[in-house]
Amino acid sequence: MTLQTSAIEPSVPRALIGVVVDNALVLALVTVFAIFSFATPTFLTIANLQSILVNNFTLLAIAAIAMTSAVSVGGIDLSVGTAIDFASFAFVSLVLAGQPVAIAALAGLGAGAAVGAFNAVLISGIGISPFLATLGTLFIGRSIQQLLTNGGNPVYLPPSGIPETFRFLGRGAIGGIPVPLIITAIIIVAATVILTRARFGRVALAIGIQPSVVRYSGIAARIHVAMAFILAGLIAAVAGLILSATVTVYIPSSGSAFLLNAIGATFIGTTLSRLGRPNIPGTVLGVLLLGIVANGLLLTGLNFYWQQVGTGLLIFAVLALSFITRRKASA
Amino acid sequence: MSVDIQLAPVIHFEPGLSTSKPSRGGNLAAGALRAGSLVAFVTILLVFSLTAPYFLSVGNIGNVLGQSAISGVLAIGLTIVLIAGGSNVVTGGIDLSLAANMGLSAAVYATAAQLGYGDATAVAGALLTGLLIGAINAIAVVGAGIVPLLATLAVMNIVAGLELVLTQNTVIPASTPLLTDLSSSGPLGIPALAYVLLVFTLIAAAIVQHTPAGLRLYAVGEFPDAARAAGLPVRRLVAGAFMASGFCGGVAGVLSVSNLSGSTTGSGEMLLPVVVTALLGSVFSRRLVPTVIGTLLSTLFVGFLVNGFQLLNISSVLVSGVQGLLILLVVSATTLLRRQEA
Numbered sequence: 001m002t003l004q005t006s007a008i009e010p011s012v013p014r015a016l017i018g019v020v021v022d023n024a025l026v027l028a029l030v031t032v033f034a035i036f037s038f039a040t041p042t043f044l045t046i047a048n049l050q051s052i053l054v055n056n057f058t059l060l061a062i063a064a065i066a067m068t069s070a071v072s073v074g075g076i077d078l079s080v081g082t083a084i085d086f087a088s089f090a091f092v093s094l095v096l097a098g099q100p101v102a103i104a105a106l107a108g109l110g111a112g113a114a115v116g117a118f119n120a121v122l123i124s125g126i127g128i129s130p131f132l133a134t135l136g137t138l139f140i141g142r143s144i145q146q147l148l149t150n151g152g153n154p155v156y157l158p159p160s161g162i163p164e165t166f167r168f169l170g171r172g173a174i175g176g177i178p179v180p181l182i183i184t185a186i187i188i189v190a191a192t193v194i195l196t197r198a199r200f201g202r203v204a205l206a207i208g209i210q211p212s213v214v215r216y217s218g219i220a221a222r223i224h225v226a227m228a229f230i231l232a233g234l235i236a237a238v239a240g241l242i243l244s245a246t247v248t249v250y251i252p253s254s255g256s257a258f259l260l261n262a263i264g265a266t267f268i269g270t271t272l273s274r275l276g277r278p279n280i281p282g283t284v285l286g287v288l289l290l291g292i293v294a295n296g297l298l299l300t301g302l303n304f305y306w307q308q309v310g311t312g313l314l315i316f317a318v319l320a321l322s323f324i325t326r327r328k329a330s331a
Numbered sequence: 332m333s334v335d336i337q338l339a340p341v342i343h344f345e346p347g348l349s350t351s352k353p354s355r356g357g358n359l360a361a362g363a364l365r366a367g368s369l370v371a372f373v374t375i376l377l378v379f380s381l382t383a384p385y386f387l388s389v390g391n392i393g394n395v396l397g398q399s400a401i402s403g404v405l406a407i408g409l410t411i412v413l414i415a416g417g418s419n420v421v422t423g424g425i426d427l428s429l430a431a432n433m434g435l436s437a438a439v440y441a442t443a444a445q446l447g448y449g450d451a452t453a454v455a456g457a458l459l460t461g462l463l464i465g466a467i468n469a470i471a472v473v474g475a476g477i478v479p480l481l482a483t484l485a486v487m488n489i490v491a492g493l494e495l496v497l498t499q500n501t502v503i504p505a506s507t508p509l510l511t512d513l514s515s516s517g518p519l520g521i522p523a524l525a526y527v528l529l530v531f532t533l534i535a536a537a538i539v540q541h542t543p544a545g546l547r548l549y550a551v552g553e554f555p556d557a558a559r560a561a562g563l564p565v566r567r568l569v570a571g572a573f574m575a576s577g578f579c580g581g582v583a584g585v586l587s588v589s590n591l592s593g594s595t596t597g598s599g600e601m602l603l604p605v606v607v608t609a610l611l612g613s614v615f616s617r618r619l620v621p622t623v624i625g626t627l628l629s630t631l632f633v634g635f636l637v638n639g640f641q642l643l644n645i646s647s648v649l650v651s652g653v654q655g656l657l658i659l660l661v662v663s664a665t666t667l668l669r670r671q672e673a
Contacts, residue, residue, distance in 0.1 A: 128662045135607060136659035143652025151648055260427075260484060267481050305500070308492030316485040320475040327476050 024322040025272040025285045032289060032314065036296030043299050050178075056291030058180040059239050063258040064265040064283045065191045066235035071266050072195060072278040073228040074208035075123065075130030079115055080262055082141035083233040084255030087112040087240030089148065092155050092250040101165040108244075109237045115141065116233020120226035130229075138256075145252040155250040162248055170245030180242045187238060192280040194231075204228050205277060264315065265290055272322050289318070368614045368661065372632055379639035386642055393521030399634035400528040401586050402605055405429050406626045407535050408579025409609040413621040414539065415572035416479055417552040424552065424569075426576045427483040428464060429583075429605060431490040434598030436460045436584025438494050441503040441594035450509040458581040464490055465577015469570035491599060504593035513589035524586060528627075531582065536623040548572060549620070604651075607658055608633055614661050 037044040063080050070077035087108035094104035115137065122133035146152050157166075172179045195201035203224050207214050214221045239258070244250055268289065269282025293314050297307040380387035409426055416424010436457040443453035464486065471482035517523045539545040550558040551568045559565050588594055611633075612626035613619050636657075637650050 122659065122663070126663045126667065128659065132610060132658060132662045135603070135610075136655040136662070138603070139607065139651045139655025139658070141655075143649055143655070146648040147646075147652075151646075260487075264481070264484055267478065271478065271481070303496070305492060305495035308495060309489055310492075312485050312488030312490075312492055316471070316482075316489065319477050319481055319485060320471065323476045 028318045040299040052295045058184045061287045062239035064262040066232040067262040067266045068283045069228050069232040072204045073225045077232045078134040079137040080236045081255030081259045083112040083115040083236035084240040087237035088244040088250045092244045108241050112237020113234040116230040120229040124222040124226040149252050152252045157248045383642035393525050395634045395638045396525030397522030399630045400524040401583050403528045403630040404583040405605045406608040408576035410621045410626040411572050412576045415548045415552045428487040430602035431487045432464045432580030433583040435490050435494040436581040437587045437594040438497045441505040444505040444507045450507050457584045461577045461581020465574040469573040473566045473570045502595050510589045532627045539623050
């Protein structure tokens with residue numbers, strides 16, 4: 001009965017559902033934004049919006065873009081936090097040892113890329129599934145960090161010994177725009193170009209969708225998968241550099257804090273995008289959604305513990321609504 | 332029900348029939364790996380028992396069993412979800428809310444006990460909490476159609492937040508007759524928790540491995556389309572798996588209160604080790620699939636490893652590294668063997 005009626009006059013509601021599904025993420029973002037703008041007087045101020053971008057957005061956005069690189073080839077990277085930590089450790093230790101900031105930063109990037117390369121060997125070389133390979137890396141990385149720090153002692157930079165460039169990376173600004181935000185913007189643009197315009201990105205996405213077709217086309221899928229994981233480690237390393245430059249300390253295994261939110265943002269961006277594929281704009285919107293919810297709930301003055309419940313509930317609601325409408329649209 | 336027979340060519344899940352004519356190479360490889368992992372298990376036990384004289388004593392083995400009880404129960408819960416959800420970790424079965432579930436159930440139990448409720452009420456409260464969380468996961472995955480990884484991630488956040496709200500991030504001490512019993516020693520001087528783990532495993536194994544419902548879980552997980560075509564209630568089975576996992580979280584919650592004489596924060600730390608244990612478990616099964624007994628073996632494997640390290644005074648810092656290496660070694664071996672067979 002209902003099936004028949006919807007078959008005869010489906011156009012209006014169906015078109016509407018289509019629009020909602022295509023722009024689910026943007027709609028969710030606008031709704032959450034509007035709610036907090038009305039609910040709290042301080043949310044919609046320049047200072048607060050800037051605080052969202054600097055405090056709730058930059059690091060997670062970079063970590064989530066690293067995750068997106070791994071997800072684009074159909075994998076997942078549970079060791080993004082490990083790459084962040086290794087980069088942070090190398091950076092802080094070398095600066096502490098009196099090395100120039102530039103060299104220390106390069107070493108940090110190298111350390112992150114090394115974590116990615118280790119994953120690449122496991123995944124492309126041996127053929128272990130990405131989830132298990134990076135889970136192993138996560139555990140081994142945790143042990144290595146504890147060994148390096150005598151059981152987990154933080155590495156502090158003494159306030160007097162912090163070079164100016166180091167401080168600039170974390171807390172500086174160019175033309176009033178914070179440096180971490182500029183770096184994040186550069187990474188967003190670069191990653192978008194690589195994933196959508198460069199040959200590598202298109203092959204990577206194809207591997208994620210249908211690996212056998214890529215192989216039959218004579219493309220070396222394994223090399224592209226390996227590159228995607230090394231890229232993930234390298235990008236995560238940037239987050240490690242900014243993190244340590246902001247807090248001027250390396251704390252073992254602190255990067256894991258980003259893991260679940262990075263997965264959440266990436267998969268929110270993937271599942272709520274029009275084609276259901278990993279994409280950088282989707283990931284960035286996902287990070288923004290998480291950031292706005294975290295910041296908005298903070299401003300409502302809600303008990304800190306209730307904020308976590310609220311974040312979970314909101315994300316749950318967004319996911320449920322989008323999956324249900326999607327199912328309706330495809331039914 | 333001829334359902335199971337129809338599926339037999341696709342997957343050989345009859346636990347009693349060892350060889351229903353699978354490919355020779357595959358069986359050999361799987362057999363080699365299974366034997367290899369058991370040999371590794373026994374070798375480690377031998378090395379530890381030679382180097383640490385106390386290691387193989389009944390008391391120590393009982394201790395290891397008792398200390399593994401909580402992670403074992405959680406890993407069994409996750410195993411059931413892995414069975415019903417299939418092996419694809421991103422779109423397949425996973426329950427990230429398990430550790431948080433344990434934390435909230437423990438908090439509910441401890442709070443109820445402190446408010447003066449009896450053991451029966453407090454236990455019922457904890458188990459209901461676990462079941463309710465499982466039900467929410469089930470509705471999210473089966474009803475709303477959210478990918479398990481995302482659905483349980485969101486539920487994990489909600490549950491962890493509720494635990495904080497309930498406990499205000501403090502330890503809630505609790506002492507009840509049940510807790511005293513659970514933390515005491517049973518026959519042979521072995522901790523009661525060890526017996527709890529063994530009995531729990533046996534019941535779970537009986538249900539999952541030897542009932543039609545349990546076998547259908549495998550069918551649903553390995554080939555959902557075929558299971559649906561064969562007329563299995565796929566949605567109800569998957570929902571049931573999440574409920575079972577939630578129930579395990581509730582049980583682990585009660586056990587953790589007895590272990591720590593109260594509910595404590597930081598249960599989220601258990602999540603990844605439990606995931607590793609459950610995934611490693613499939614190595615200890617004949618066809619390299621998740622099984623309850625396999626998960627018990629892998630729980631004990633990790634438990635003995637940690638315990639041996641402690642007895643030998645090897646830094647506990649290495650434990651997570653060894654766990655990581657183990658999982659990589661095991662999985663590399665599996666993949667390389669499978670590649671040879673192909």
